[in-house]
Amino acid sequence: xxxxxxxxxxxxxxxxxxxxxxxxxxxxxxxxxxxxxxxxxxxxxxxxxxxxxxxxxxxxxxxxxxxxxxxxxxxxxxxxxxxxxxxxxxxxxxxxxxxxxxxxxxxxxxxxxxxxxxxxxxxxxxxxxx
Ligand code: FES
Numbered sequence: 001x002x003x004x005x006x007x008x009x010x011x012x013x014x015x016x017x018x019x020x021x022x023x024x025x026x027x028x029x030x031x032x033x034x035x036x037x038x039x040x041x042x043x044x045x046x047x048x049x050x051x052x053x054x055x056x057x058x059x060x061x062x063x064x065x066x067x068x069x070x071x072x073x074x075x076x077x078x079x080x081x082x083x084x085x086x087x088x089x090x091x092x093x094x095x096x097x098x099x100x101x102x103x104x105x106x107x108x109x110x111x112x113x114x115x116x117x118x119x120x121x122x123x124x125x126x127x128x129x130x
Contacts, residue, residue: 005095008096016056020055020057021043021057028042030058040058041056044118056068063095071094083114083115088108
């Protein structure tokens with residue numbers, strides 16, 4: 001069972017989904033893991049409050065890149081409210097293998113970036129803007 005998950009993670013690492021950048025985009029955010037310098041950037045395009053398109057770029061270990069790839073598949077087509085409700089356990093469940101405390105920051109780097117993008121974007125109608 002865990003081999004299957006391991007294969008899935010390797011597959012996402014080697015063939016990342018939704019990889020690249022979006023120009024133009026409605027929101028973009030990037031962050032690094034200070035422990036290793038690995039970086040993830042996420043670009044979003046919205047249709048109302050729904051994520052119409054999402055792409056990620058960056059570089060890092062297999063876990064950080066695969067987790068972000070999986071994350072983009074999870075949230076594409078979802079709303080910003082859905083993203084705000086997403087928990088780290090949702091993503092860790094999706095990864096499906098035990099993540100050691102030392103790798104937790106790797107696994108959650110993409111989610112941290114996505115949350116920042118989602119909270120930072122205030123451009124949709126009715127949200128008050130800024
Ligand atoms: Fe850098 Fe995993 S070792 S994010």
